[in-house]
Amino acid sequence: MGSLTANGFLQLTDRAKDVIKSGGEWISSVDLENALMAHPDVVEASVVGVPDEKWGERPLATVVRASDSTIDAFALKEFLSSKIARWQVPERWAFIDEVPKTSVGKFDKKLLRKRYAADELDVEILA
Numbered sequence: 001m002g003s004l005t006a007n008g009f010l011q012l013t014d015r016a017k018d019v020i021k022s023g024g025e026w027i028s029s030v031d032l033e034n035a036l037m038a039h040p041d042v043v044e045a046s047v048v049g050v051p052d053e054k055w056g057e058r059p060l061a062t063v064v065r066a067s068d069s070t071i072d073a074f075a076l077k078e079f080l081s082s083k084i085a086r087w088q089v090p091e092r093w094a095f096i097d098e099v100p101k102t103s104v105g106k107f108d109k110k111l112l113r114k115r116y117a118a119d120e121l122d123v124e125i126l127a
Contacts, residue, residue, distance in 0.1 A: 020049035020057050027059055027088045029109075035083045036061060039076065041069035044099045046107040050092060050116050059090040060123065062112055064099060073124050094121040 036045035049057040073093035100108040
């Protein structure tokens with residue numbers, strides 16, 4: 001996914017399979033991840049799209065807390081709300097020990113989607 005700048009340059013912003021289509025709007029998983037990882041209590045964060053009956057897809061944020069942190073989903077939701085549009089803020093949150101990685105060190109989003117589908121993540125849903 002990308003866009004053309006005013007100078008005619010192509011700016012790549014996300015991989016098509018990592019963009020979440022929610023209610024006809026696109027949400028960048030990379031933008032959400034970067035915003036989450038800007039919080040001092042977050043070591044890593046990966047965001048994937050998961051099925052949603054109303055919107056088609058919604059973001060699931062999987063977060064690795066800093067070792068001494070007790071930050072919760074409510075605080076992170078509030079933190080994100082000041083950085084991105086409210087409709088992009090995830091309702092689904094899972095705190096994990098480590099974001100799984102591929103053999104080349106990238107976040108393994110395919111595995112996170114599989115773990116979500118198999119109900120292997122402890123997901124908290126915020127209204």
